[in-house]
Amino acid sequence: MPTSLRNTGGAALRPAFPLARSALNAGCLCALAAALPALAQSTPPAALPPVVITGNPLGSDSLATPASVLTGPGLVLRRASSLGETLSGLPGVSSSWFGPNANRPVIRGQDGERIRVLGNGGATLDASALSFDHAVPIEPLVVERLEVLRGPAALLYGGSAIGGVVNAIDNRIPKSPLEGHAGALELRGGGAARERSTSALLEAGTGTGGTAGRGFVLHADAFKRRTDDLRVPDFDRPVESGGSERRDRIVNSASDAEGGALGGSMVWGQGYLGASVDTYRNDYGIVAEEDVLIRMQRDKLALAGEWRELGGAIRTVRARLQATDYEHEEVEGTGEVGTTFGNKGEDGRIELEHAPVGGLKGVFGLQGESAKFEALGEEAFVPNTETRQWALFIHEELALAGASRLSFGGRVERSRIESSGDADSAEPKFGAAQDRRFTAISAALGGVWDLAGSLGDGWQATGNLAYTERAPASYELYANGVHLATSAFERGDADLDLERGGNLDVALEWKSGARRLRAGAFVSRFSNYIALLRSGEADFVSDEGDSFPVYAFEGVKARLQGIELEGAWRAIDDAKGSLDLEAQLDALRADNRSTGEPLPRIAPLRLRLGAAYSLAGWTLRGDVVRAQRQSRVPADDERTPAYTLLNLALSKQLTVGFSDALLFVRLDNATDELAFNAGSIATVRELAPLPGRSLSAGLRMSF
Template sequence: MSSPAFAGRRLAPVVAGLLAAAAQAQTSTLAPVQITGNPLRSETTATPATVLAGDELVLRRGASLGETLAGQPGVASTWFGPNANRPVIRGLDGDRIRILENAGASFDASSLSFDHAVPIDPLVVERVEVLRGPAALLYGGNAVGGVVNTIDNRIPRQPVRSLGGAVEARVGGADAERGGAALVESGNGELAVHVDAFGRETSDLHVPRFTPVDAGVPLDPATRVRNSAARASGGALGLSRTSADGYIGIAGDLLDSRYGVVAEPDVTIRLERERLALAGERRGLDGALRSLRAQFSRTVYRHQEIEGGGEVGTTFDHRGSAGRIELEHAPLGAWRGVVGLQGEEAVFSALGEEAFVPGTRTRSLGLFALEEADWSGGRFGAGVRVERVRVASDGDAAGAEPRFGAPAERRFTPGSASLSNLWTFRPGWGLATTLSLTQRAPTSFELFANGVHAATGAYERGDASLAAERSRHAELALQWQRGEDRLRAGVYVARFANYIALEVTGNTVEDVPEYVFRAVRARFAGLEVEGRHRLLEAPWTLTLEGNASLTRASNADTGAPLPRIAPLRALLALEAAQGPWRLRAEVDHAARQDRFGAGDQATPGWTLLNLALARRVALAGSEALWFLKLNNAGDRLATSASALQTVRDLAPLPGRALKAGLRVVF
């Protein structure tokens, strides 16, 4: 694979050129419509969702999706150090959480192993939408826990009639970040061009003084997380033909990233990804169809695990193609809805010392339909999805040491169905109810793994006889909104008939404990509360915000807690604003986690104080936002209960650090 054309060292002249054009440029913005899980573009939905965009996203943007979404209700992270940090939603992670780019599939290896990063840099993301709870109906069985959809404008979707763009620079933080991004868009109202580039470099993460523990052996006290530095660069080029009724476009992007693996002090991962995407939409059609949306993408992903001497230990290669089409039909009486078709094909291989899974090919094809109707009891929705999934193993490669056996293949037909209702029983008050049945086909590693997994420090063994995972979900939420004030409080429960868990057997293989993928009964239950209240209007606006979430997850066969479940977490923030100024103070609290699975241990609670100051500035036809953030102002030692125990002992959460940034939109 080739390295990205937009390397970090070339970013400075790009930024300078864009700033030179700022004086005569204007910006183009998209309407703030929730995209994820909302194909009918309804103003409100029954599914709980979080949206980060604009100034809020700029201030919360981190080096990874997991860090960016920290503090959102129901969201935790795998926290394999600052670089490999995948979102966890309501206690579910890995293949049960779908990571999307502009509602399309993102092919990588992050769900296979905790030390594999998600190849999406938040620096070039304009909007992040998070669906909490099952989204299998629209996105497949591996969205049983939720969806994280990153949205950019690399394929322009609205007419662009002038030159515009944005430049962002950031420095500081616990990882001593030096980073920046720039994008420019231009068009004549019909043709639109988008170009962006970014670069980021970080040092080993600064943390409060602690004693690292490696394989049970205490090391010297430290204030840095070993081997956690990183650097990344990338860019994209997109072209669209747009009109008032839709668009059709193409974009290509490149990413090159190198980062250390905190669990292995002499291992560095080099990650490269190339992606080509096509997308289009046509609205305002007459006849039976009212709109059509389609997209296709092709991804070539590779990462190499490089040993201290420079030799390549293991190479992971993942190549995938995905296509999706949605058709919105004309109203049928009170009913309006969409039908869609989604297909994906992924070819995966792992070669080298730590290859614990064989080469595999996974194909899926899904057909779905979603319908909505307004009635006296609110807005009622119903949907169904049927998939056909094929997972094939190449078995042992010619001449290789026997491990995976002969080639094998499994076929599954997962189905999902959902019912929802949003009842507005008084002005501003609503009651949201959802019921769903979901099925998820086992992944290639759950079926065919057989080897030592260095990231988990375990010998993992798959089970080729596993059946599709089946679950039932129910959720009830009360929501209220009046002006700037809002409140949502909900409870949910999920019961899995055969939850595919990785369980310790008590045996030792190749000097590490053996873990086996097994189907067990499991139960998840939780609550989420989030709200916002305007305390004062003038001369300063003063706003109180907060959220709290709790998930309890157990093996229903044994009653034992499931591993790596985040404890009760609550965030309370006070924000003051006047004119261009914005000040924010937030207290982030996690309770002690005393419910832990086999091989784990209790995680201490913690409380962190974060402060932020931001100001908007007008610059000759452009607008700038500069900010200062002081995170973990008390320099408290904190660890993540949703991280692996081996990494928890090596990589605490970031210590006290000041970060500064500037974003110019023109």
């Protein structure tokens, strides 16, 4: 473990909510899912229905927008130290892979501001979209359900959901009544980073159970995770002096994370009203620099409620309000803080479901968000900014014959993005204070068609046509400085216009018990796509004499198109056990139509084949993942070689006393193949291969 992590691992946080922190310290001591039998949810009273929650305010059985869900044993077996690595490998989903700690999800080749990462439907208000080395402050250990929407979901969640949505769902604000108590404990160890982690939650209720039950429910959870430098197959790591050195670890990739939450709700038959306070802390090394540590902390207070069956014109009201205080310090090897990033803000939304009008059902609502961002230090490449947004949205569904239906809606979003300019006029860097205002309009039309009459039971077709607009992010407008994570001088453009694009997504799907098939295709065309591109001007030379290529944000024409195929088949199902076979393929082509070059950091064609045999609670699973060579790269990037990974897992469901348990052992990258992620930025890709062969084990118990 790097010295910097050892020295700061126990450093005290500066809480945004001191009383809440004191309360926490006192109170807090599908590929795989399809192959495993059902297991009780980690928190039984909060068991979620088998429908997608995100982007589905009316609780429909299926969506026009393609979605993936991880929960139960499938989520337990996929958990990793970052959100991006946990989700990577789902259809159309990869990760930015800045080593094992800083990984944002990448959906259909889009990341950063085009992917909306949510916690229980609320904004994370962090700094992860600003830079690849900034982690998402969501801990997979305490998440009970992960949902991914692929394609535009901007109507309900904002212009930054133009590429997709990831929603991490927990039960920190309970929504269901509980008699007595329930809880869960999870222990994990091993792996390529020698992970040592534990998480626990406990819930207690004072009321009666059942759908009409009422009473107060209290929730508490806590987690702790530590990792060492990630072990990888032997590779040649470039060094600053030129040449390379042979390594079998990713330098400076250890981490130390912990956190917890307290929450409670008053629950009754027609709704709930509750609050939670949670804290997250993560100290982790920056793989691009051998002696730099990020010391991150995030505190959040959330209020949420729902009231159903109101009668009259408005049937249901749902609301959520959050206050977030995020900060991270970039600590040099000497112990000095080089740069500090902070983001403080509030976000809230209210949804109102109206009474049906004929066959028409729908919701409309208001969403607002305000955030003050600060970057302090010599290496800050963006000024202090303040962003305020509010939006009106509507989503409607019209029932057709059988299970078919149409959905349509729109969103109007108003944004104001202000730059404070130079803090010291004697050292000009960002210019005078300025602000930009934008009005973005998005609309979508989708449909789900039941094809049972023409193709047979279980067949359906889906389609979604969307037009989306996104206001530029603050750094896309105002950046002006050396960005060490990308080893480039980045320059924003305060005159940027709205990002505009259209998307068409179609799919044909069949389901019958444990068997399913899905074939989908999509195309997105942008008339103005905000990209960070090499400017062509001379390199920038710093005061220390270091040279950095100059990149600038500019609007270009772009096209992204691809296919996604999924299938699962139960080949055997008898007294001798069950055998499930799975296959998945996705392919994406992304082009800068203004220059004729490919867009950067695009995942190659990927194929996954899996098989799982289950008998008497035991499940043995094998997966082969093949990623083709990525040769379609812009001139300033490098090609990424193909690779094939073999992963094995053995799990057992059992009962221990009054608890249900899942015991598992995993062998990842069994052949110890050297592999690189095409989605990583070029300057880090050669420093951070994917994990090598590793053995890990874990136990999750729920009661």
